């Protein structure tokens with residue numbers, strides 16, 4: 001912008017104003033839904049159409065947690081998506097490094113093949129995926145039941161089951177997010193000179209020291225970007241939890257939102273808006289945290 | 305003292321280092337020089353231990369270190385990119401190797417302080433590398449090497465990231481450091497000027513073999529082959545294709561297509577007749593405008609620098625370069641006659657091996 005202004009001092013105001021006007025319009029367009037949801041969630045008598053609340057109240061939020069299982073849904077969502085993100089970051093960090101450094105012939109075919117996971121619509125894969133997970137789940141369930149009693153086994157399977165258990169959903173969510181994360185990390189490591197590691201080798205760093213004190217700090221911007229994308233995308237996923245979870249204790253936020261919407265009697269817009277706003281927050285917060293790293297990653301990475 | 309004996313390196317079937325013998329004495333500043341891709345970095349990385357050695361011996365201070373891990377060799381390396389960790393301060397970068405060894409913090413700080421003193425980095429210890437100038441980063445990279453008190457320091461093209469003014473300054477700086485630290489240095493560059501100005505010993509590499517090794521002036525005055533002759537010295541030595549004949553016993557006749565025809569004493573008659581190459585540096589061709597020279601040629605390019613004048617004569621594609629003192633008022637298209645200073649000429653056989661050195665011609 002400054003160059004532009006300096007180059008043509010006489011004409012600078014009009015294009016500037018136009019640009020700002022256009023940007024403001026676009027921002028407003030993006031912000032309106034958030035604003036709408038926020039307003040409706042604070043309205044004691046929210047309707048389908050947006051209106052200025054006549055009575056302000058936090059009652060909708062209170063009901064999410066007091067009358068419904070809101071806290072449980074938030075925990076489930078955070079736990080499942082957080083674990084999947086963590087898994088993606090670890091695997092993408094290690095795998096991206098290997099893919100960047102290897103000279104193996106299968107490198108390019110592999111990189112394009114994993115993108116397929118991302119390209120195919122998950123809906124099309126649901127049936128075979130469910131079938132595989134169900135088979136695994138049954139085998140696992142039988143094994144667990146051999147070692148523990150029926151009740152304990154059920155409690156354990158809630159955590160490590162492939163169907164209607166945290167583990168299955170975490171693994172599937174991570175799988176969906178891994179390809180993009182691998183690409184991000186591979187590209188990131190491509191831009192990181194080998195000299196860094198070799199200098200550490202010359203200084204006598206062991207493999208673990210090299211990873212902990214050199215590679216991880218250097219890769220942090222890339223990992224943050226990969227983790228951010230994985231988190232936001234997995235957080236927004238609705239189909240997979242819908243299919244893989246059935247127990248009420250395992251419901252996640254989008255499922256809670258969906259089921260509240262389907263209730264038989266009248267639709268409670270205030271309650272839905274409050275739930276929706278709670279659902280929005282983590283993604284917005286995650287973006288706020290990772291923005292700094294994102295800019296670094298996509299504007300040339302680390303310069304030494 | 306470091307010794308390389310018949311050292312080889314293969315990448316797959318490709319042999320990149322083809323049996324190299326090099327000795328560098330204690331305290332020497334040795335420069336490996338050669339065109340890009342000749343294997344300089346590979347050789348340096350083999351000495352450092354970052355690449356394996358496929359054949360031959362690497363001997364440091366009398367001990368074979370082929371299989372010693374890099375950090376146990378007592379060798380430090382300064383990388384071309386410097387490889388300073390952006391997430392650490394200057395002090396942390398310099399002290400990194402000590403902190404890996406769990407040296408107490410106070411001791412690390414003391415040693416970092418000492419090194420910073422030598423390198424004039426004391427005021428920058430708390431900065432990140434991103435906040436330093438090119439020359440300062442270079443010094444941090446050197447600091448990280450010398451804090452290990454290595455018996456050998458390796459440099460891989462350390463000045464190639466700097467602009468030319470800073471490069472001249474850092475050349476002097478590196479030489480000062482070398483004198484102060486009395487360290488043994490192996491320095492890799494593709495720039496023969498860097499090699500000539502800094503080296504106690506130059507090793508010229510060409511396609512994975514040592515073309516010649518020795519004191520810079522020995523290489524300049526007495527190259528073993530055409531490659532070294534043309535690589536060392538700027539502007540480079542002219543190579544004129546000539547025919548050698550022996551019109552009578554004890555006489556060697558040397559002729560070329562431009563009308564050059566000189567007679568030499570043949571000595572022991574060991575030189576084969578036929579095609580050969582005459583090497584003449586630009587300063588050993590004298591311009592005479594009276595037509596009395598050894599041969600004459602048309603001038604294609606004139607570069608007048610005031611104190612000296614460079615002429616390119618002969619064919620425009622492959623001209624002969626002549627350096628003349630002072631400012632000559634010769635223009636392109638003029639014909640000049642040239643005298644060859646026979647006492648400074650080199651004679652190479654058709655394979656480029658030297659067959660007559662200056663003074664013996």
Ligand SMILES: Nc1ncnc2c1ncn2[C@@H]1O[C@H](COP(=O)(O)OP(=O)(O)O)[C@@H](O)[C@H]1O
Nearest residue numbers: 315318320338339340341342343344345346347
């Ligand atoms: N890891 C490698 N795999 C295969 N060939 C290599 C590898 N590293 C270097 N080479 C080849 O070895 C030769 C020497 O390389 P290098 O030592 O980097 O040259 P220099 O430093 O003199 O420019 C080059 O032809 C290069 O292509």
Ligand SMILES: [Mg+2]
Nearest residue numbers: 344345346461
């Ligand atoms: Mg190199």
